[in-house]
Amino acid sequence: MSKYAIFLGCTVPVRAQHYELSARNVATQLGIELVEMSGASCCGFPLKAVDAETALLVAARNISLASRLKTDIVTLCNSCTAMLSDAQAQLSNEEFHSKFKQVGLSYPHEVRVRHFVRMLYEDIGIEKIGKVVKKSLKPLKIMPHYGCHYMRPSTLYGFDNVEVPHTLDELVNVTGAESVNYADKKMCCGGSVLGVDEKLAITMANHKLSIAKENGVDAIVSICPFCTVMYEDNQRKAEAQFEKQYGIPVLYYPQLLGLSLGLDANAVGLKFNRIKPDNIIDKLTR
C-alpha cells in the first residue's frame, strides 16, 4: 500500500474541508495511506514577497517533519507545492543547507514533494483509475483549471507539458466527464494579486469564468484552494463587476473523481461547495 504524508497548508483544513475530505476518501478507495504531519505549519508562501530565504526556511521545516517520518509528501494546494518543492530542491545547495541547520532543522531522509493530483497520475495511473470507476460522469462538461504551480517552472517539476498540458484533462476524462479544451488554459487565476489590486484580480478570474460560460461547462475543476477562492468565492464579484451571470460551480478534482468512484455527495463534501452544484447532481441522477 502506498503511503504519503499529507501536507494540508493553511487554507484547506479550515476553509476548504471538502477538498480534504474528498481527497482522503478517494485515497482510501484507491488504496493509498495518508499519514498526518503533526506540527505542520504554513508552507511559507505568504512570506516569499517579504523575504524569500525566510519563506524557504519555513517551508523546509515542514520538509524536515516529513523527513523524520521517512515519507514522501503530497500537497493539496498549488502554492504549497511550489514552496515545498523549491525548499526540497534547495536543500542540496550547501549555503541554504547550512542556514537550515543553523535554525536547528535536520534532513535525515530524502523526501519527495508532489501535488496530490500528480501523485494520482504518476503512481496510480489513468489505466488503473479507469478500472475502478464505477459510475461514469458521462454527460458532464468540465473546464480543467491547472493553476500555475502544478507544473511551472518546468525546471523544478519536469512533469506534464507546460505548453500543451494534458494530465488533468486525462484525469477528468477518465471519470467519464468531458474535459474541455479552451484558450488560455495555462493562465493564472489571479489569486496572488487579490490582496494587491482586487479589481485586477477579479478581471483575471472573470476572463476564465466567461470562457467557461461560453463553452457551456457544468463546472470548473480546480486543484488549488486559492484558485477556488478566485473562481467560486469571488464569482459574485466578477458577476457584479462585469455585469454577467455565471452560476458555475467549482469542484475540487477529488470531488469529481470521488463521485465517479461511487462515493456519495456527502463523502465528497458537495454541500460545502459555495456555488451549489445542483445542476451536476441533476445531470448525474438523470
Add this chain to the structure above:
Amino acid sequence: MNNKIRVLICNCHNSVKLPKIDLGPGIEVEQHDNLCNVKPQISPEEKIVIAACSPNLLEGIYPDINAEFVNIIEHVVSIGHPFEKAEQMIIAAVEKIKETEPIKKKVFEVKHKKALVIGGGIAGIEVAFQLSRNGIDVTLVEKDPFLGGTVAKLDRLYPAGTPYSHTLMPLINKLHACKNVEPLVNTVVTSVKGRPGEYAIVLNTSPRGVTECINCGKCVDVCPVEINDDGKRRKAIYYVPTHPDMYAIDFAACTKCGECVKVCPGKVDLEEKCREKDMHAGAIVVATGLNWYDVSKVEEYGYGRLSGVMKTLEFERAVASGALRPKKVAIIYCAGSRDSKHLPYCSKICCLLGLKEAKLVTDRFPETEVYVIAMDMRSYGTFEYLYNKLREKGVSFIKGKPSEVFQRDGRLVVRTEDLYTNELLEIEVDNVVLSSGFVADKETFEKLNMKLDGDFPVLFENAGLGTHDLPRGIFTAGAATFPSGVAETLIDARKASHSALSLLRVDKIETRLPQAAIDDDMCSLCRMCIGTCPYNAISVVDDKIKINEELCMGCGTCSVTCPSYASQLEGWNNKGLYAQIRALVQEGDLLAILCRWSAYNATERAAQDKLTYHENVKIVRVPCTGAVDPSHVMMALNRGAKGVLIGGCYPDACHYARGNFRARARELILRLNLASLGMDENRVRLEWIGKDEAQKFVEIVKEMNE
C-alpha cells in the same frame, strides 16, 4: 637511451669568455663562435645540446635537429650570474636529452592524389570543380538523389531574389565538364579510416529505383502516394531537375504498389538493393551544408501542432509552387535560437532568410501583409540594404519575441509585445513562418573522428589555437563549418579546396611538431585525457585511445592528466623533465618552470632590459603551463628548492586554448597538498606573465626569494 651527445657552446661572436668544461665520456663539448650564422654539420639522429642564446631564435635556424636549448647568454652571462650556473644548466639539459627520444619526423605520404567530397550542394560542387581543374580526381557523394543541396530546394536566393537555378545550374554544368569527378548521388559514407594522405573509405549507395529513364513522366500520373516535401507536394516517384536529370523513387514514402512499373518505358526496379563501395582518398572535404534545428521543440509556436505554422523552407516552396497564397503572414525570428532551452547561439543567416521570405511573398503577391517579428535584425554588411528595401515595400517590423502562437476561431494568432510602442499585440494571420537556427552535422564529423568544439567544428584556421602548420587531411567547406549564405559558402569552398590542394599536390608532408603519443600497454582506458584536450584530438577508436595526429598541437596537457603516464609528449617526456629538474635544482634554488610562449620570453626580455635577479633562479622551458606535472614541482621541492614558480600565458591568451586553466586547477590542489604536509603553500605559485613582462617576472622571483 642513446649514446653520444654533442654539446655546442656558443661564445656569441667572441663576446663571452667561457671556461672549458668537461662533461665526461660520451659527451662531446664543442666551442663555436656564432651558431646563429655558422651552422655546423648536424644530423637529425644526433642528440644535441645547444648552449647559446634564445631558443626562439635558434629553433628557427635549426629546425630539423633534435636539440635541447639552454640560454646561457641571457640567463647567465648577460645578467652577471656565475658560470657554474651555466654548467648546471648544460648538465641538466644533457640529462634531459639522455632520457628523451628524438622528436620523430612525421611523414604523411600522400598515397592517393584523390579527394572525397562529402556533400553535393554548392560547396561540394565548387570544391570538386576546383580540385578537378588542378588535376585531382574527385569522388563527390551526396545523400539525396540530386545535386544541389539546400539551394536546389529553394526558389530564390537573398539578397536580390536570384532564382536558385541561375546560381546552381552553371555550377552543375561546370561539374559535368570535369572528366575526373565522379558524382555519386543517393550515397553516404559509412566509415573512414586512415590519416592525411591515405584514407580508406566505405561508401553506401541506396537504391534510386529508376535505372533507365526517358523523362516521360507517366509514372507520376499513376503514383498513388502524394507527400508534402518541405512545402512542395510531390509523388513518391518524382523528377529531379538538377542532376542526374531523371526521376527517382523516395522509398521512405513508396508503398511498392507497382503502378509505375506497369507504365514505365524505361526501367524501374523496386527491389533495387543498396551497394557498398570501397575507395581511397588523400583528403576529405566535408561539405554537408545546412541542418535545420527541429523547431517543433519550440512548443509555444506550435510547429507540427497547429496547421499553418511553417518553416522558412516550407513556406518558400509552398509559395513558389503556387500552393499557398496567404493574405497575412507573420515571420517569427529566433525561433529556438539565442535560447538557453534550445540553441543558445545565433545562426547568423536566419535573419536574412526571414527577409528573403518577406521579399519573396511580397514580390509574388504584392497585396500580402507581412509582419516580421524579431528581437534583433542581424542584416550585417550590405545586407542592410535588403532590410531598407523591405521597409520601403511596406513590410511591418515588430521588435519583440512572441510569447506564443495559438488558434482562435480557426485563425492563427501571434501574441507579442512590440518594443517600439511598448504595447501588447495580437496579430491574426493565415500563416506563421518560423525562422529557426541550424545545427552542426554531428553524425558526419563523428564518422571522421572529429569532435565538435562545443556546437560547431573546430575552426582550424583560428589563429589563437596554436601557430603551427599541421598536416591536415580533413577540411570543411561552406555551411558545414558554420551557417553561411550562398556567396560566403562559395568563397569558403574555394578556400577549402586550396587547403586540400596544398596537401594533395605534394608527395608527402613532413613535420617535426612534437606531439603526444599513447603507450597502449600503460593505458587503462580511463579516458581522462579525452576531456582535457583543447583540440578534441583524443578519442576512443577500436577500443584504444587514439590521438588524432591531424589535430594534436603538442601542449602536453593530456600527459599530465594521465594517471598512468601512458600519454607522453615528444621532447618533453616525464623521465626527461625529471632528469632535468633533478640535475638543475640545488639546495636553496628557486625553480621557474616557464611556458615557452610567454613567461620564458619575459626572462630573456629581462636580460635585454638589464634587469637583474638572484642567481638561484633556475629556468626550465615547457610548451605550456598545462604540461607541468605536480610531481615535477614536488621533486624540485624535495631537492631543496626554496620554491617553484610556474609561469604562463594570461587566461584568455593560452597558445593551446586552455592549458593554463588546467595549470590553475592543478596549482590549487598542489597548494592544498603542501598545506596538508605542513609546508608553506606559498612556496608554489602559478603566475600569468606576458612575454614582455620582464619587470613582473623579476618582482615575483624577488618576492618568492624572501
Add this chain to the structure above:
Amino acid sequence: MIDLRKSDPQFKWEIIKKEGGEGLLKCFGCSDCAASCPVRYFDERYNPRKIIRFTLLGMKDMVLKSPFLWFCAHCHACTERCPQGIRVAELINAIKNYAVEQGYCPEGYKMQLDLLMKMGRLYEVEDFDLKKRQRLGLPPIDKTIPDVAKILAATNIIKVLKK
C-alpha cells in the same frame, strides 16, 4: 524622460545578491516575459520587462516606490519562456524583497507576517473548526505552531514588522 543622472549603478549589484536575483544581468530585453504575463495582459501598468529594464538602468527609487512592483502573481509564465534562462518571477520577487528591506512593504504582507508570528498559520483555527473537522471524520490539527515564530525570530524579517 528618464534622468539617468539620478540613477544608481550599484542597484543591480544589490539585487543580484538577493535570493532569486542572480539572473538579472542576462536580460536582453526580448519581452517574451511581458508577452507571456497574464497580469500585464489585463493591466499594462505592470510590466516585468520594464521593471527589469529600470533596475538595470539603476532607477532605484522609481522601481522600489512603484505600487506595480507588487502586481506580479508569481505564476512563472515568464520563467518558463525566458530565452536567457532567467527565473523571472524569482527575480521580480528579489526586487520585492529588496523593497521590503528599504521600507516599502504593503500592509497586507505585514498582516500575514504578524499572523504567522502569532499562530504559524494564516487562518485561525477555532474550536468551532476543530469540532467541524471531528464531525466530518477529519483528524485534528494544531491550533498554533510556535516553531514558526522561532524561525522568523532567527532571521531579519521581524524588522519589517517594526517599521
